[in-house]
Amino acid sequence: MLKQLGLCLIGMMVSAFLQASDKSVIGPTADMFVANANLGYVARIDTGAVNTSLHAINLQVEGGSAKNMKDNVGKMLSFTTENAKGEAKRLTAKIVKTSTVSNSQGTETRYMVNLNVGFKGKERQVRVNLRDRSHMDYKLLIGRNWLKGLYVVDVASKKYIGSTAAISIVESGMVYKTRIDTGAVENSLHAVDYAIENESADMEQNVGKIITFTTENERGESSVIQTRIVETSLIRNAQGSEIRYMVELNIGEPGEEYKVKVNLRNRSKMTYKLLIGRNWLQGHYIVDVSL
Known part of the structure; x- marks a missing residue:
């Protein structure tokens, strides 16, 4: 019985290794591109975050905003995003969901939209929550929903x-x-x-x-x-x-x-x-x- 259990554990470890070896390695930061905005960002790679997050200000729901943010799902949202170089673009996207995020400042609800994010020329669509990141070093944060199944993170960021x-x-x-x-x-x-x-x-x-x-x-x-x-x-x-x-x-x-x-x-x-x-x-x- 113990022998069978040991073989099973070894099999699981080998399987996990093979799955990991098929994934690309990414460091704690990366040069990323948001195709919708035609802007490049130095992004923080954050395995602690469920979702990817983009700096967005001056949010405006077309047709007027309902008091309850969830009631705005399906409506078009206009917002301005800006990278660390000060390059800014005004975007419009459909609100696909709201996301409640808990952090050291408390909890807040954010709008989520679908954007094409990734290495330039290799972007793919992912849900992104929008928030004011003006006072943060990184205007784009890459979460697990972008990483999952494709990347492993090496915090040593070896070159x-x-x-x-x-x-x-x-x-x-x-x-x-x-x-x-x-x-x-x-x-x-x-x-x-x-x-x-x-x-x-x-x-x-x-x-x-x-x-x-x-x-x-x-x-x-x-x-x-x-x-x-x-x-x-x-x-x-x-x-x-x-x-x-x-x-x-x-x-x-x-x-x-x-x-x-x-x-x-x-x-x-x-x-x-x-x-x-x-x-x-x-x-x-x-x-x-x-x-």
Whole structure:
């Protein structure tokens, strides 16, 4: 009996995995398009919301509004929507339903209309509730009624990156043509002409001290960086093993850099002067070598 139950549970898990693998991945925000308005929005993807919600003001029921909102179902509704860029459009749509929403401010009833929402060129019709989102960061909220059956949400919002990429190091003021290496634990930067204040022959004794070094990118541009040694790292490769100094630098795609540890070594004979390892990729990027 227990064996049969176990097999049944495994079967259910496999089935759930296969169903999930058929769905596309979407992050916590996405660039969306409302075809009816011909407007683009940066949308919040919200699995906590049953329905999709659009910013709408100046609502006007054609022919006059009944006191009870439900009595307006079936009537045409005119409203103005606006995206975060301040682009606005006046729309008219049929009221298909009313929706009562509970939140931290209490409860409110909203009109719902059918609109074509989605990635530009791939919109599909979905019921949308209308509310004034003027004071909210996102003028379009994507709820479960748009996601269900088609998308899984990855809140880490990982981006795709190829096997090489243009990567910036803020402290150097330079961009490097960089090898993205999932086989490497750490990032590695070309560095020569080290100068360490009060340097000790024991590398471990230099942790915490200020180091100055010269780095160079593939175009021959060079820069001098001064920073602090945060630790040492034992690196094993085909040539054997060596201990390298590690520093923290702001590294990333231009304009999207963040602080990460980097080991320093002379990469003069290597094609790539900067190598990106798993400690920069983890939680941020998915590597697609076909890019």
